[in-house]
Amino acid sequence: QKEVEQNSGxxxxxxxxxxxxxxxxxxxxxxSFFWYRQYSGKSPELIMFIYSNGDKEDGRFTxxxxxxxxxxxxxxxxSQPSDSATYLCAVNAFxxxxxxxxxxxxxxxxxx
Amino acid sequence: DGGITQSPxxxxxxxxxNVTLSCEQNLNHxxxxxxxxxxxxxxxxxxxxxxxxxxxxxxIAEGYSVSRxxxxxxxxxxxxxxxxxTAFYLCASSKGLEDGYEQYFGPGTRLTVT
Numbered sequence: 001q002k003e004v005e006q007n008s009g010x011x012x013x014x015x016x017x018x019x020x021x022x023x024x025x026x027x028x029x030x031x032s033f034f035w036y037r038q039y040s041g042k043s044p045e046l047i048m049f050i051y052s053n054g055d056k057e058d059g060r061f062t063x064x065x066x067x068x069x070x071x072x073x074x075x076x077x078x079s080q081p082s083d084s085a086t087y088l089c090a091v092n093a094f095x096x097x098x099x100x101x102x103x104x105x106x107x108x109x110x111x112x
Numbered sequence: 113d114g115g116i117t118q119s120p121x122x123x124x125x126x127x128x129x130n131v132t133l134s135c136e137q138n139l140n141h142x143x144x145x146x147x148x149x150x151x152x153x154x155x156x157x158x159x160x161x162x163x164x165x166x167x168x169x170x171x172i173a174e175g176y177s178v179s180r181x182x183x184x185x186x187x188x189x190x191x192x193x194x195x196x197x198t199a200f201y202l203c204a205s206s207k208g209l210e211d212g213y214e215q216y217f218g219p220g221t222r223l224t225v226t
């Protein structure tokens with residue numbers, strides 16, 4: 001079983017709709033969760049991080065964490081064509097260990 | 113401007129040659145990391161360093177070496193022992209244990225070995 005799993009996609013969403021990206025992780029002791037956006041040919045860019053159960057909002061982005069079910073999701077409201085990218089989920093195992101484990105990413109396409 | 117720089121952006125080498133990739137940061141971050149990304153795959157950790165003069169192997173360290181003589185610099189050497197060196201190499205840094213685990217990436221170096 002992979003440590004961090006994401007649906008590879010592609011996920012196609014109409015412009016203006018909500019894009020929902022999901023990530024599950026296997027280590028129940030995981031503490032910190034990150035979402036990165038990666039445009040084709042570019043390096044990953046951090047867009048959200050969440051440490052506590054519940055929702056965290058930043059502009060059009062909302063990260064949701066459910067530690068009991070071991071999943072973290074990213075919602076993108078009012079999707080724009082510029083949101084078309086691959087979204088990587090990353091998980092930090094426990095405090096005191098700075099290593100992140102990355103999923104393989106979900107490719108998101110926003111259809112104008 | 114604070115940030116992470118990697119050079120060069122593209123690098124071409126012949127098989128059997130060692131090559132060193134540069135990574136410099138002026139964010140005053142304690143921790144630095146090297147990842148490798150292959151097409152359609154996630155990031156795999158090669159080496160990381162939490163303080164100067166100390167570093168640890170990641171998941172795929174074989175065929176690679178690093179040094180951390182200065183806080184700002186974390187060069188990666190891809191040796192001839194690395195069987196499949198062609199990949200996109202990414203350097204990242206983070207503040208460290210006390211201030212957060214968020215990692216920030218440089219622009220990457222695309223290495224092609226023929």
